Amino acid sequence: MSKREDTLSHLLDRCREEGMRITAALEKILSLLNSKEGPVTVKSLLKSKNIEGSCDPATIYRLLQKLEENGIIRKIGLHDRSTHFILNESGQHRDYVVCLDCGDVEVLEMTCPVEELENKVSKNTGFQDVYHELQFYGICPECAKGK
Amino acid sequence: MSKREDTLSHLLDRCREEGMRITAALEKILSLLNSKEGPVTVKSLLKSKNIEGSCDPATIYRLLQKLEENGIIRKIGLHDRSTHFILNESGQHRDYVVCLDCGDVEVLEMTCPVEELENKVSKNTGFQDVYHELQFYGICPECAKGK
DNA sequence: GTAATTGCAAATCATTTGCTTCGTA
DNA sequence: TACGAAGCAAATGATTTGCAATTAC
Numbered sequence: 001m002s003k004r005e006d007t008l009s010h011l012l013d014r015c016r017e018e019g020m021r022i023t024a025a026l027e028k029i030l031s032l033l034n035s036k037e038g039p040v041t042v043k044s045l046l047k048s049k050n051i052e053g054s055c056d057p058a059t060i061y062r063l064l065q066k067l068e069e070n071g072i073i074r075k076i077g078l079h080d081r082s083t084h085f086i087l088n089e090s091g092q093h094r095d096y097v098v099c100l101d102c103g104d105v106e107v108l109e110m111t112c113p114v115e116e117l118e119n120k121v122s123k124n125t126g127f128q129d130v131y132h133e134l135q136f137y138g139i140c141p142e143c144a145k146g147k
Numbered sequence: 148m149s150k151r152e153d154t155l156s157h158l159l160d161r162c163r164e165e166g167m168r169i170t171a172a173l174e175k176i177l178s179l180l181n182s183k184e185g186p187v188t189v190k191s192l193l194k195s196k197n198i199e200g201s202c203d204p205a206t207i208y209r210l211l212q213k214l215e216e217n218g219i220i221r222k223i224g225l226h227d228r229s230t231h232f233i234l235n236e237s238g239q240h241r242d243y244v245v246c247l248d249c250g251d252v253e254v255l256e257m258t259c260p261v262e263e264l265e266n267k268v269s270k271n272t273g274f275q276d277v278y279h280e281l282q283f284y285g286i287c288p289e290c291a292k293g294k
Numbered sequence: 295g296t297a298a299t300t301g302c303a304a305a306t307c308a309t310t311t312g313c314t315t316c317g318t319a
Numbered sequence: 320t321a322c323g324a325a326g327c328a329a330a331t332g333a334t335t336t337g338c339a340a341t342t343a344c
Contacts, residue, residue, distance in 0.1 A: 019323090020323090020324090021318050021319070021322095021323060023323095024325095025324085025325075026324090042309085043308085056325065056326050056327070057308090058310075058325080058327080059324075059326070061308090061309060062310090062324080063324090065310095077224030077226050079222055079224050081308070082307095082308070083308085097272050097274050097277070099274065106272060108268065108271075109271075110268075113261065113264065114260060117257075117260065117283075118283065121244060121257075121283045124255075124256075124257075125244050125253060125285075125287075126287070127246065127285035127286060128285055128286045129285050129286055131283070131285070132281060132282065132283045134281045135224070136264075136280075137278055137279070137280065138268075138269065138272075138276050138278070139274060140272075140274055141273040141274070141275075144275050166298095167298090167299095168299065168342085169344095170298095170343075172299085173299095189334085190333090202300085204334085205300080205303095205336085206300055208333090209299080209335090212335095228333075229332095229333075230334090
């Protein structure tokens with residue numbers, strides 16, 4: 001069994017534990033999120049080959065909402081018309097660079113310097129269950145070239 | 148002249164430099180952004196006393212777009228239905244904590260540890276004009292209490 | 295005076311909801 | 320079989336756009 005398949009079945013287990021039923025639409029969403037390293041937009045989910053035509057958008061939105069409530073995926077706030085989601089794997093925090101021109105998202109291979117600040121923020125503000133999101137924005141080499 | 152008025156007239160100067168005409172709607176938007184420490188949602192702009200009734204939403208959206216293109220304001224990606232904007236004052240970088248329950252946004256009083264990473268990211272990825280956005284999310288004390 | 299900006303109405307796009315039918319547990 | 324999930328259609332909300340009237344420079 002490949003690493004990916006393994007993760008997928010583990011994700012399905014987590015859904016089961018949360019009382020969700022395992023349906024075709026759910027498997028498709030998780031499989032797609034699992035196949036990408038970076039965040040995925042709702043739009044690209046809806047347009048993806050496995051989903052478009054076979055699942056209703058309302059179904060996808062409902063599933064994403066439920067997955068988020070159950071802590072299996074996380075919404076992340078990139079500047080785009082369409083919301084982005086990513087698997088919420090503990091200890092797998094990643095940061096991104098986003099091209100303000102074409103919207104391209106790259107995953108950064110670096111140690112995140114902010115993790116240790118979460119406790120500090122929590123202590124200073126009284127907020128609970130604090131996590132963070134860090135994004136870099138700029139113009140990607142392709143777009144810069146095109147100018 | 149107060150600090151705030153001073154900043155406002157400076158903002159209007161920047162707009163003039165960018166070739167924008169100084170209209171009532173523009174002044175209202177900048178004045179409101181200037182009066183807040185944290186980010187402002189489009190919704191709250193539209194609902195604000197000075198604007199609602201006297202300016203058309205389309206006008207506000209168009210101005211915000213133009214202000215962003217001209218680098219006078221920045222869009223920031225908090226998780227909410229409505230987009231957030233903030234004045235783009237150089238050297239005035241701020242980070243935030245957002246309550247996932249009520250949406251309350253607090254400005255953090257701390258030195259941001261990420262600024263120095265921007266150059267590194269730029270070097271590693273080839274992206275240009277890199278800046279960053281850092282947000283913390285959690286449950287604010289009020290909401291935690293309400294549970 | 296003239297080109298940019300506004301207001302209004304209509305169009306678009308993302309997301310949500312109601313309700314009936316379907317399929318997993 | 321029963322209850323959660325899916326599909327479909329209609330509602331909502333945010334944002335965009337076309338165009339004629341207005342206004343800053």
